[in-house]
Amino acid sequence: MKTDIVIVGCGVAGLYCALNLPRDKHIIIVTKDTAQNSDSFLAQGGICVLKDEEDYDSFFEDTMRAGHYENNAQSVDIMIRSSRAVIDDLVGYGVRFEKEGEEFAYTKEGAHSKPRILFHQDETGKEITSHLLEAVQKLPT
Ligand SMILES: Cc1cc2nc3c(=O)[nH]c(=O)nc-3n(C[C@H](O)[C@H](O)[C@H](O)COP(=O)(O)OP(=O)(O)OC[C@H]3O[C@@H](n4cnc5c(N)ncnc54)[C@H](O)[C@@H]3O)c2cc1C
Incomplete structure (x- = not known):
């Protein structure tokens, strides 16, 4: 082959x-x-995404804390910074996330201190x- x-x-x-x-x-x-x-x-459960710029520090801290601060900080930054583009990509492939009206519905779970999780049913x-x-x-x- x-x-x-x-x-x-x-x-x-x-x-x-x-x-x-x-x-x-x-x-x-x-x-x-x-x-x-x-x-x-x-x-x-769902997939986390950077909702807006104000959430960056909290998202970063939650992710580092969940990883007992052993995470590669640069990888965490890339994950957070690219999350919106990945979601757009997934939607482009036909993935449906729950919405409230025209906007995405965000939920809170796991180590996340704020609602930043997109989901599709369970x-x-x-x-x-x-x-x-x-x-x-x-x-x-
Ligand atoms: C019940 C459950 C609920 C979860 N809920 C969430 C959630 O809400 N949010 C979240 O972000 N994550 C969640 N996770 C974690 C998430 O599913 C994983 O982190 C993610 O799917 C990993 O993706 P992956 O492609 O790396 O691995 P996988 O999806 O595990 O894929 C691994 C692939 O490699 C193949 N493979 C493995 N070994 C070999 C081998 N030796 N030879 C050939 N092929 C092999 C497997 O067959 C499979 O196709 C959950 C996991 C479980 C089990």
Whole structure:
């Protein structure tokens, strides 16, 4: 078998990686199970996002505290700063997050001290991963 890139695993990480690689690369994704059997499909609660600039410090602190301050601060910064763009991307792939009127509905969970979690019913992981999988399956072979 010849290919440019092999991705092991087709949870959200593997799928999103595949969608963000250059289109001229030949990619093979391998998984030890069915494509629908991963933790990503099981995740229920939701996905955190930077609501507005005022929330940055609190979001950063909550994330560092949850990681017992062992997190790589630069990675946390990248995660927070890119969160809105990732959400826009997911919506572009057809992912539906709960709304209140025209605006996203934010909830609070886990280590988050403020509501900054987007969700889809109680099956956010399935909603996200199934749409990413669909998008990956449409990539040219
Ligand atoms: C019940 C539950 C609820 C959760 N709720 C939330 C939540 O609300 N919010 C949140 O942010 N996170 C939540 N999580 C955590 C979240 O699901 C994971 O952090 C995330 O899905 C990890 O994605 P991933 O792509 O890295 O891994 P996974 O989704 O675990 O995917 C790993 C992939 O690698 C494959 N694989 C593994 N080993 C091998 C191997 N040796 N050879 C080939 N393939 C292999 C697997 O088959 C799978 O396809 C939850 C997790 C669970 C289990």
